[in-house]
Amino acid sequence: MSLFSIAPHTPFLPCLVDAVMDGRLLGGWDQSGPFWLSDVTIILPTRRAQDSLAEAFAAHRDFRGLLPDLRTFGGEVDDEEPFLPPFDTGPLPQLAGSLERRLQLSSLVAAWAHTVEGREAFSTPPTAAEIFSMAESLGVLIDDLAIEERSPAAIASLGADMALELGDYWQQTLRFLNIALEAWPAWLEDAKRADRAYLRRLRLDRQANAAGFLYDHRPVIAAGSTGSIPATARLLHTIAGLPRGAVVLPGLDMAMTPAMHEALLDPATNPHGHPQYGLAHLLRRFGSSAGEVTELCHAEHLRTPLVNLALAPTAATALWSDQRFDDASLAEALHGVSVVRARNEDEEARAMALAGRAALEAGKSVGIITPDRNLARRIAAELRRFDIVVDDAAGTPLFLSSAGRLARQVLALVVNRVTPVDLMALLRNRATTLGTDRVALAETVNRIDLLLLRGQRPSPGFAGLRALLAARMASDADERRRPISPDDAVVMADLLDRLELATAPLVSLTSEKELPASALAAALGSAVLAISPDAPLPGREEFLAWIDSVAALSGKGHRFAPHGLEDVLSALMAGVEVRHRIPEDRRTDIAIWGQLEARLMSPDILILGALNEDKWPGTADPGPWLSRGMRLAAGLEPPERQHGLAAHDFAQALGNAEVILCYADRVGASPSLPSRLLQRLDAFIGAPAAEMLRQRGAIWIDQARGIDAVAQVSPAIRPQPNPPAAVRPRQLSVTEIETLMRSPYDLYAKHVLRLRPLDTLGEDPDARERGTIIHAIFARFVEEGIDPADPLAFDRLMQIASEEFAGLDAIGERRDIWLRRFATAAGQFLDFEKGRAHTVRERHAEVRGEWPLKLAEPFRITGSADRADVLRDGTLEILDFKTGSPPSSGAMRGFEAPQLPVEALIAHNGGFKAMAPAQTSALTYVKIGLGPEAFKPSGFVLPEGMSVMELADEVWLRMQRQIEHFLLRDTPMPSRLLPIKGQRFAGAYDHLARTAEWTAVDGEDEA
The missing domain is CATH 3.40.50.300 (P-loop containing nucleotide triphosphate hydrolases)
Structure with missing residues (x-):
């Protein structure tokens, strides 16, 4: 032999x-x-x-x-x-493909799940995606038996052959596994088909x-x-x-x-x-x-015996003390070997790319081996920095490819009934053309985004979008939204019509009670081809081939309800890879390989990446059905067999003349250990030699960290624009007084630059809209002069609420929920008003006012008070109904919450036209809500020894100084001059002021 x-x-x-x-x-x-x-x-x-x-x-x-x-x-x-x-x-039997097997097994799994025994086995009925995944895992077990040439009887006899008692749970599992052990072989025999492994x-x-x-x-x-x-x-x-x-x-x-x-x-x-x-x-x-x-x-080469000794069986490690090399032999064996210890995967990929680039410049060939496909993509991206196009031998799962991503976006749009976020995600995909010019389409998409969907929550479906478009055309544009011209409306409507037509087959499926996989694939394929008929789309060929393969199995497999379709799609696409197209400008002297492709290759320099536990070698997973002991008892190889193959690949790679071994201290968001293979090598050669290898690799870490480093960092500074005083505002609202105190820059951005923050795409306006409507309801109740003690007051208040909430007819479900919740708030409101009726002579709601200030130049304060009630002693109580939290007591005592005191000044100076000038004796916050604290008034916390009007006078002096300093003269307008401590949300203009950069440099305490 x-x-x-x-x-x-x-x-x-x-x-x-x-x-x-x-x-x-x-x-x-x-x-x-x-x-x-x-x-x-x-x-x-x-x-x-x-x-x-x-x-x-x-x-x-x-x-x-x-x-x-x-x-x-x-x-x-x-x-x-x-x-x-x-x-x-x-003739050999015809092939039963993996997809066909998955579908056939899914029918068997679903049928078993609906039996009495199946209902007992599953705590909850399995979803369609879970059924397809279980079918795939059964297919893996079938392949294991076929590859290792074991009979299904070896599994069935485990309970009798194994010394340990497997119990009733195993018998239940075994009856489920009979799908793979008995039912599937019977189907193959009847159909005269065979598995690929067989x-x-x-x-x-x-x-x-x-x-x-x-x-x-x-x-x-x-x-x-x-x-x-x-x-x-x-x-x-x-x-x-x-x-x-x-x-x-x-x-x-x-x-x-x-x-x-x-x-x-x-x-x-x-x-x-x-x-x-x-x-x-x-x-x-x-x-x-x-x-x-x-x-x-x-x-002869000393490295091979060194690696063999380092990876020796556990029992043989006791002999290491006698087998270790002397210093000269160790240096000879490790000549050409270095280790790169990176902080994270990003740094690891960059270091590997830099090492490869340096080798190419030296005229050497480079092979990069990694079992981690994410790391491989990172390395390829890093190499593109240097115009090095590398051939990655592995593919991308179809589900994660460009074609798969487009299919998922189409599916999400239909399943979620055309939400704004899903609509924009699909329309902004560059593969979406709908048969038109992509540039023109992009302009229309921008209009839909900015003019139609920002801060809007349309009703579900394309009908909801059309209703929203019609409503926007019929209404006057406010300061936050530009008007939609008739021409724009026509173009938008045409795009929505074409998209609705493209997705119609898929939409119709969502109303079905059950559907087969072939119907989902056909409808999805039709939609994707209509949406992207001609644009470059990596993975298109594989996607179309997958559609054809599913169509060839029309009607087969588990029929499922149209729920959780993205997970179903993932299960149906499992195992389908998109092979990378080799670019014409790729280099032939560098490549990224998986472990199998690299086994016999011998480039000048070999770089091994992802030498981390659970990466190289991977996790020893025996699968969901058999434990490691069961696999051994059945004559199957244990999962550690894959560790042996990974160790052999590692030993083979280390035989290369020049080798760079790379790992990261963190993988993803978690700490990670070096591979056990590298740990074995370190342990055998000793700590000094292991450190020496890392010192050799440190050159690539230093370069990786330095490639994007800047010799001198000039951090962003606090912006302090200084526009001419003439262009600064001459009018502020009562709410903007606090903005002037805390961040004059925000007034600069709003009034000088005339910038307005964009509303969130498809924003759910619940909190803001509900607060506005509730304020309007309470205001109407007061304006109509209804007595809170009237027995019919509650009914009238609910009638007003029904009329105000009627504006939400397009979203009837939300309107009904809000109205039911408001009934509780209505009762609390009436109790609150009745409890203070004996102190109130007149009630005034949503009182608008204006106060001209006597300053160096004309200046006005405007605003409205939620409530300004005249008390029986002739003074006023100003109330602020809040859906959020009132200012902190420290802010009130420190004159940092000026809204209510300024409203008191407006009232005292006759600024509220509906009311005679009067002094204010009480400032009150009232929280609107449904909890125990709802409609419990909390008074404004005054500085010790001060009355309300004394507080207001002090606020006036401070406000006057702020206005004269920042608005009436050429003075810089800084950002975050007096930030709110503990604020957990970003201000509207914080990103424009780059506050995250300079606040970190200044070391401000934002807690």
Whole structure:
């Protein structure tokens, strides 16, 4: 049997080419003819390795003529299927695709969930998305059984075979698993279909059975596979036994003793996470030992034994003290290795990109390996800083691709009944064209956003948008909203019509009681194509192919109610990838690979990223149905098997001449640990050497931190605009007096620059609108002179409320809720008024007033008081009904809440035309609400020893100084001059003043 291995420190593909060209792998095959190489067959794990091997042959000094017959065990991740042999055989069963299986299993899962036993098993009925996800997880279990060639009976017999008592819960679970163990195989048999994993096994076995006839005495070489799939292992065994067959293993530890070999075969020692576990089991299948394997291109290198010792089985770590290298040997072994310890993923990606760029500038080739697709995207983005377009071997899930995002936005628009946020998200997607020019469409979208939807909450659906448009056309524009011209209205209405037509098939589905997956896919596909018929859309081809595949299964699968459709879509799209289109301007000397693509590659510099726990290796998840012990008892590999593959990839990568190992202290928002593989390496080489590796990698961290650093930071300063006094306001409202005291800059932005904050898109105006309406109701009650003690007062108050709330007819549900809630407030209001009736002579509501000030230039104060009641002693009580919280007592005592005192000054100076001038004896806040504190008056907290009018006089002196200083002369108008302590919301102009920057620099206490 011809077994060979190539050590990790030896470039795999160049060594393989040398061994073919010099005949070591050919078994004496005649090399005298011009085309002898074309008679050689080489089978590799991936297409990337196949392409690279072709390039290696073409670059060989002795290469002439044709390439060998290069084949792969399969060109996709986790697929080691070779080509079918070219001879007649009986027909294989037709493939039952993964989507078809998911749909069929979903029907079985849903049917079981509605049985008596199923209702007992689930605490709540599973949603459609949960049913599809359970079907997918059952499919994984089916594949595990097929790949590892275990019978469903192995699962069914677990309760009898295992020593531990699994109990009733396992029996219940087992009855559910019978969907995968019994019902699904029965369906396959009736339909004469087979799973992909089973068909792969059949093809591999056919290849193995036909190998002797197919290759005869011609050379055939299987290289780079670990034989992790039993059927692949049988094919490798067959090839190794052919007259001129050879199997070349990747990175077999040639120093492995028989005892170590046996330990890796003993499940009791838990060897599954060891890098040599897979190769040890492969040799056992061959009936061979490591001593029977020949190393190709043998060359001594201390790094390979160092890594093998560092990753030794747990029991062998007790021998480390005797196995550690001396300083000279350690330095030689670690020459070319460095470690990058980043603070976070962003810094890690930037450091990796900088290291790759530096290598390219030095004329070296670069390979970047990471199992984390998010990190891969970050690295690619960082490389684009330097105009380096890199080929990322992995794809993007269809659900997260550009096409998937557009589909989700369309679905959200329909499901949420055309909310403003969903509408804008879809219309601002650059792929949305509706068959028109995108630039013109964008202008219309801006008009809909700014003129129609800001601060508005239309009724649901396109009808609600049209009603809102008609209402806006019929009403006069206020100071906050620009008018909508008739031409704009026509363009807006046309866009809404076309969007409604495009989504009509999907809208109709939402009224169905139940629908199949094919109906959802067809309607969604129709909407997406109508909305984006011609715009560039990455993932469009895969999305259309997915639509076709679901349509081909019309009516199949679980029928579900149109609820939670985004989660359903995610479950239906699971497993569909969008392959990156290789750009024409990409470089060929740098690439981002997954672990599988990188196994046989040997660039000048190899950069390993995401060397964090739960990333490399990933989480050992046994799945939802079987524990680790159950998997072992059933003859299945435990989840740690994936750890062994990750460890083998790590050991192979460390054999590269120059290696940079990268990890981050934080992944996402959480602290993270270095990979156990890196921790093992650190522990074996010792703390000084580990620190030395990080010092080598610190150059990339320093550059990553410095690339965006600024030598001298000039923080934003507090803005202090100084416009000419002539353009500053000569009139303020009573509410703006406090603004003048606290932040004159806000008055500058509002009155000089004439800036108004945009309302929130699709804002729910509940609080603001409810407060306005309730104030109007109470004002009408007072203006109509209704006696609170009248037995009919409550009915009249509710009648007024019905009339005021009638303006919300377009949103009837909200109107009815508010009206019912107001009934409680109405009773509290009447009780409040009756309780103070004996002190009140006249009541005045929403009293508007104006007060001309005698200053250097004409100046006016305007405003209105919620209530100004004349008391029986002739003085006034000014009340402020608040839906929010009143000012703090400290602000009142410190003259920082001037609104009510200024209203008292207006009243004293005859500014309220409906009332005679009078002094104010009480300032009162009344909270409107439904809680226990509702309509409990709280008096204005006066400074000690002051009356209300003395307080008002002091406020007048301060206000006069503020007006003369900031508005009547050329004086800077600073921002946040007197901020409110503890304010938890941003002011309307804080972003314009960049307060977050300079308040942090000044160290202001905002608590």
